[in-house]
Amino acid sequence: MRVVVTGGELVTEQGLVPADLLLADGRIEAWLDRGAAGAAVADERVDAAGLLVFPGFIDPHVHSRDPGHTHKETFHHSTLGALCGGTTTVLEMPNAVPAVTDVATFEDRRAAHAARAWTDFGLWGMALGPANLDQVALLHASGAVAVKFFWGYALDKQTKGLVYNFAAAPPDSLLLPPENGAVLELFGEVARYGGLLAAHCEDRHVLARSAELLGHPITTYDDLLRARPAVAEATSIAVGAQFSLATGCRFHVVHMASAAGAAVVRAARAAGAAVTAETCPQYLTLTDADAARLGPAIKVYPPVRSQADQDALWAGIADGTIGSVGSDHAPHLLEEKLRGFEDAPAGGLGVETLAPLMVDAMVRGRISPARLAEVLSTGTARLYGLWPRKGSLRPGSDADLTLVDPRGSARISNERMHALNPVTTWDGWELRGRVVASLLGGEPAMRDGEPVGERRGRFVAARHGAPVG
Structure with a gap:
């Protein structure tokens, strides 16, 4: 044609x-x-x-819950929403059930998603540390866009699903994040084959102690921020940056949420570390002041913080500290999100609103068209090994x-969402x-x-x- x-x-x-x-x-x-x-x-x-006319937008951070939690979302619904929002390629995160921790699961997931995809798609692999160190190079060779390490989370031993509150879970049911010596080994292995290692950066020891010092269940958004302080994010980023310098591994910080984190990334890049960062529309458009209106629907990890943090993230986009923007689309049932700040799971819709929210920012003068193309398409494609096939208007792409x-003009409306559970924090x-x-x-x-x-x-x-x- x-x-x-x-x-x-x-x-x-x-x-x-x-x-x-x-x-x-x-x-x-x-x-x-x-x-x-x-x-x-x-x-x-x-x-x-x-x-x-932009090169097709790419969402590098999508949790379609498929398979394992398809009562929350499916790959059909998430890619349909992506397409209808203006995104043409999605990169699917590995923590469905079963998680993509080996090549056999990667190939199964690839075949299953190909039968349901409305957009083109790539797949992430999951890094567990010593538990699957022998698989990460094989995942890379199979075409994985990156491997992701959940630095601040425990995983269920059987399913490898995330355990949000691992302090309350039976210890023998958990796979805890490896200690830093093993993480350094993981960095070395990913560097060895020239891959990309990304991490959810929140230090679990800082989080655990912060929750203890809070001294009571999380009942308000201020409690949530005290239990998950920005220093937890900045600490993991700083350690990762040092490991990147030591090994040459390319290290990517996903869903960066804080001014403190951005400052660490900026300093690491200035020192020559191969460190890159992503942020998300929730951090660029919402602040802690929105919690009174949204309630637990605003709960994501890392949490949405202050106006000063939001301003620092926009500054990071402007100066190149942040090179990619993704949705972190991670839906839940409405009744789950209404359980309160302590028990509500973290995450929400995002894949269909990623492009409209960023286009709005462009028209309002927060980002130029060329920079928007970079963070939603060209830079993201380069980062994940998809350029120049994706992210380019060059002949041959x-x-x-x-x-x-x-x-x-446009209006975000729950009634127009294509998600399985169409409830968005940007409704209206x-x-x-x-x-x-x-x-x-x-x-x-x-x-x-x-x-x-x-x-x-x-x-x-x-x-x-x-x-x-």
């Missing part, structure tokens, strides 16, 4: 370029000068007049496009700018927030650089 996209402005690393695109056989074939598109032979023409009307928000359409593999896939055509998402294998040493 040959498609011509006409009249738009292409969003590139150098800025906006007025040009048309010729798409053929699922790839970008050529850029066309204005006026030349009319002579191009095409099966379909897409009018992008007045629109910004996959013809995945996200079309944005900067003069439009009025946004500037609008994601109007997307193309996947060179064909229209979404228009005005609804899918176009049949489901056709495909697995995308990561291809990282050379090993260290």
Whole structure:
């Protein structure tokens, strides 16, 4: 199929370029000068007049709960929501049940998700430390985008599912995070094969002692912040940065939430550490002041903090300290989120609102179009070994496009969410700018927030650089 996209402005690393695109056989074939598109032979023409044409947006941080907790969400629903929100590729986290800790599970997950995907997708692997150290290189060779280490969590020994409150669980049922000597060994192994190691950064010892010092159950949002202080995040990032310097391992901080964490990443990068960071729209749009309105629905880990933290994260995006933005889409049932700040699980919807919220920030002047393309597409694709197949408008790249009307408007509504349990913390928000359409593999896939055509998402294998040493 040959498609011509006409009249738009292409969003590139150098800025906006007025040009048309010729798409053929699922790839970008050529850029066309204005006026030349009319002579191009095409099966379909897409009018992008007045629109910004971005390389298809990528959400690198999605928990679809599939398999294992499909009463909360499914891969069908999460990728449908992603597509309808303007995202064309999702990277699926490994902590479903069973967790992706070995190649056999990776291949099973790849096949199962390929049958349900509305977007293209990549897969993460999970690093347990010594328990699966022999598998992490094999996961990398199978095309995993990265391996993730849950530094602050215990895991269930049988399922490898996260245990949020491991102090109350029977000790013999838990797999605790390894101590730092074993973590350093993990860094060395990932460096050996040239992979990417990412971590949920909250120091479990700081968290445990902070909860003890609180002295009572968490009943308010202020209690939650005292029990999970920003220093817990900054401490793990600092240790990871030192391990990165010692081994040469590429180390990525997911869902960074604090000014303290951003300061550590900035200093580590200045010292030459191969450290990168991601943040999420919840940290860029919400603060602790929203807890009175949202109640336990605001509960995520690490927690949403102060306006000063939010401002520091935006500054980190501006200066390159933060190079990627993901949703951390992690749905739960509404009744679970209403259990109170102590017992409600952490997480919420995000995959469908990622692009609209970031487009709103662009129109309001918090981020330029070129920088938005970097953190939602190009930089994310590079980080996870998908560039230039993804995240690029160059000829030869996959013809995945996200079309944005900067003069439009949008409204986030639970009634329009495509999630299995459609309850979002941004319900009712009025946004500037609008994601109007997307193309996947060179064909229209979404228009005005609804899918176009049949489901056709495909697995995308990561291809990282050379090993260290």
